[in-house]
Amino acid sequence: xxxxxxxxxxxxxxxxxxxxxxxxxxxxxxxxxxxxxxxxxxxxxxxxxxxxxxxxxxxxxxxxxxxxxxxxxxxxxxxxxxxxxxxxxxxxxxxxxxxxxxxxxxxxxxxxxxxxxxxxxxxxxxxxxxxxxxxxxxxxxxxxxxxxxxxxxxxxxxxxxxxxxxxxxxxxxxxxxxxxxxxxxxxxxxxxxxxxxxxxxxxxxxxxxxxxxxxxxxxxxxxxxxxxxxxxxxxxxxxxxxxxxxxxxxxxxxxxxxxxx
Amino acid sequence: xxxxxxxxxxxxxxxxxxxxxxxxxxxxxxxxxxxxxxxxxxxxxxxxxxxxxxxxxxxxxxxxxxxxxxxxxxxxxxxxxxxxxxxxxxxxxxxxxxxxxxxxxxxxxxxxxxxxxxxxxxxxxxxxxxxxxxxxxxxxxxxxxxxxxxxxxxxxxxxxxxxxxxxxxxxxxxxxxxxxxxxxxxxxxxxxxxxxxxxxxxxxxxxxxxxxxxxxxxxxxxxxxxxxxxxxxxxxxxxxxxxxxxxxxxxxxxxxxxxxxxxxxxxxxxxxxxxxxxxxxxxxxxxxxxxxxxxxxxxxxxxxxxxxxxxxxxxxxxxxxxxxxxxxxxx
Numbered sequence: 001x002x003x004x005x006x007x008x009x010x011x012x013x014x015x016x017x018x019x020x021x022x023x024x025x026x027x028x029x030x031x032x033x034x035x036x037x038x039x040x041x042x043x044x045x046x047x048x049x050x051x052x053x054x055x056x057x058x059x060x061x062x063x064x065x066x067x068x069x070x071x072x073x074x075x076x077x078x079x080x081x082x083x084x085x086x087x088x089x090x091x092x093x094x095x096x097x098x099x100x101x102x103x104x105x106x107x108x109x110x111x112x113x114x115x116x117x118x119x120x121x122x123x124x125x126x127x128x129x130x131x132x133x134x135x136x137x138x139x140x141x142x143x144x145x146x147x148x149x150x151x152x153x154x155x156x157x158x159x160x161x162x163x164x165x166x167x168x169x170x171x172x173x174x175x176x177x178x179x180x181x182x183x184x185x186x187x188x189x190x191x192x193x194x195x196x197x198x199x200x201x202x203x204x205x206x207x208x209x210x211x212x213x214x215x216x217x218x219x220x221x222x223x224x225x226x227x228x229x230x231x232x233x234x235x236x237x238x239x240x241x242x243x244x245x246x247x248x249x250x251x252x253x254x255x256x257x258x259x260x261x
Numbered sequence: 262x263x264x265x266x267x268x269x270x271x272x273x274x275x276x277x278x279x280x281x282x283x284x285x286x287x288x289x290x291x292x293x294x295x296x297x298x299x300x301x302x303x304x305x306x307x308x309x310x311x312x313x314x315x316x317x318x319x320x321x322x323x324x325x326x327x328x329x330x331x332x333x334x335x336x337x338x339x340x341x342x343x344x345x346x347x348x349x350x351x352x353x354x355x356x357x358x359x360x361x362x363x364x365x366x367x368x369x370x371x372x373x374x375x376x377x378x379x380x381x382x383x384x385x386x387x388x389x390x391x392x393x394x395x396x397x398x399x400x401x402x403x404x405x406x407x408x409x410x411x412x413x414x415x416x417x418x419x420x421x422x423x424x425x426x427x428x429x430x431x432x433x434x435x436x437x438x439x440x441x442x443x444x445x446x447x448x449x450x451x452x453x454x455x456x457x458x459x460x461x462x463x464x465x466x467x468x469x470x471x472x473x474x475x476x477x478x479x480x481x482x483x484x485x486x487x488x489x490x491x492x493x494x495x496x497x498x499x500x501x502x503x504x505x506x507x508x509x510x511x512x513x514x515x516x517x518x519x520x521x522x523x524x525x526x527x528x529x530x531x532x533x534x535x536x537x538x539x540x541x542x543x544x545x546x547x548x549x550x551x552x553x554x555x556x557x558x559x560x561x562x563x564x565x566x567x568x569x570x571x572x573x574x575x576x577x578x579x580x581x582x583x584x585x586x587x588x589x590x591x592x
Binding site for chain 1: 449452453455456457458459460461463464467468470471472473474475477478485
């Protein structure tokens with residue numbers, strides 16, 4: 001198991017956002033987390049990626065206990081992520097955003113900077129080459145020198161993925177990558193995710209677009225009110241009565257049943 | 262703006278050095294009874310250079326990591342008092358006391374940078390302002406710092422001969438030392454901008470959470486910015502103290518902090534040339550206005566009125582500062 005959580009819990013005051021979740025994902029797979037708004041999906045991501053500390057339970061990454069690791073340590077261990085409300089470095093160029101994504105792969109420090117050492121120069125060359133490669137990979141090579149904030153929405157999403165890839169992750173967490181995309185952009189995203197899988201990257205995504213989830217996910221987990229409601233193959237989860245109820249209520253469930261017959 | 266591009270890079274540094282060295286050496290070489298450049302002119306030049314160092318050091322915090330600090334004069338004054346006390350009480354020579362001023366400021370800057378790890382924006386402004394005031398009142402009330410009167414009669418630095426014996430007016434050696442330090446700091450800042458450390462600073466300035474998701478240790482780099490900032494401010498303070506041969510608690514006042522921040526903001530945050538421009542502008546303008554006031558017999562000093570107008574105009578017309586990058590500041 002590449003990532004595993006044991007009874008992972010996160011509370012904000014009296015609110016239990018993530019309630020004793022057991023979750024695991026095997027290396028090389030694509031898994032999706034779905035659930036209604038406010039079901040704790042993004043909080044789960046934030047705790048797993050170290051941005052928020054866990055209230056209880058344990059997180060294992062590569063069979064190593066990483067429960068109390070901070071976000072920057074998780075990145076160094078090989079976990080990268082994107083954000084639901086895009087968090088690019090808005091006033092930097094697309095290329096510089098990706099070069100910053102390489103931060104965990106480079107080592108030079110203050111003195112390297114002062115003396116402009118060969119190490120710094122080598123790392124700079126490598127980062128620039130990698131940035132060019134990744135810009136091509138996500139199809140943004142033409143806007144490399146545009147400021148991130150001036151890019152169209154779909155391009156910003158792809159740039160954020162490219163920036164996450166720059167850290168050469170084993171596990172990539174995508175928080176609603178298709179939010180706000182038109183069908184054409186969703187298709188491009190789908191292909192991009194498949195390409196990343198071929199590179200051997202394990203992908204865990206939160207998504208509301210069922211078309212995307214049902215097409216690519218090999219494992220779907222459903223969250224509701226902070227607890228795990230269901231887990232399994234996409235087709236099985238879709239027919240699970242509890243899941244249907246969580247999404248559209250018991251009325252909808254009756255409707256769904258009637259439709260199936 | 263063409264003139265801006267023309268000044269970028271080494272050309273600006275070269276022009277500044279040529280001007281400063283010219284001013285400081287011509288009188289010494291000419292060796293005439295009347296000075297070509299009056300000592301007052303050189304005084305203003307030196308003060309401008311010292312404030313350039315202060316502005317460049319503040320730029321680490323308020324420019325690179327984008328955190329507004331209103332307590333920078335505390336580090337400046339701390340350096341001044343440290344080297345004053347070391348030379349006066351412990352009879353240290355100038356050079357080790359000068360370095361110690363930077364080190365003491367940096368060591369004190371570390372815990373003062375700690376709140377910046379947790380708070381930002383207006384909250385950090387209040388915290389840094391408070392810290393600065395605490396330092397001022399400590400200096401005002403301690404016996405060893407001379408209370409409100411400060412410490413007069415500091416030693417003049419000497420390398421092999423006394424600084425007073427070098428040059429025609431006794432200011433030339435100081436000017437050269439301040440120039441060397443300012444240019445080194447400018448060079449250091451430029452190198453940092455182009456290094457991985459500069460990338461980390463930029464990431465923190467833009468978005469702290471995204472920065473940490475890239476693997477940037479936000480705590481470490483924020484403290485690093487504060488420590489670097491305090492170190493160079495301490496050196497600048499020491500230089501000013503020994504030049505004036507006097508330190509007073511006024512050096513730690515919030516008015517000084519505000520002035521330093523204004524230099525960075527007016528010149529252009531994150532712009533090295535901007536720090537020089539801001540420091541020179543805000544040192545020379547009040548002096549020039551005072552002369553105008555004396556000549557035409559104004560009943561009041563127009564400086565503070567104009568200072569306010571400049572700030573309002575800047576925020577309206579060019580919030581990123583005269584030489585700031587042409588990206589609009591997030592407000």
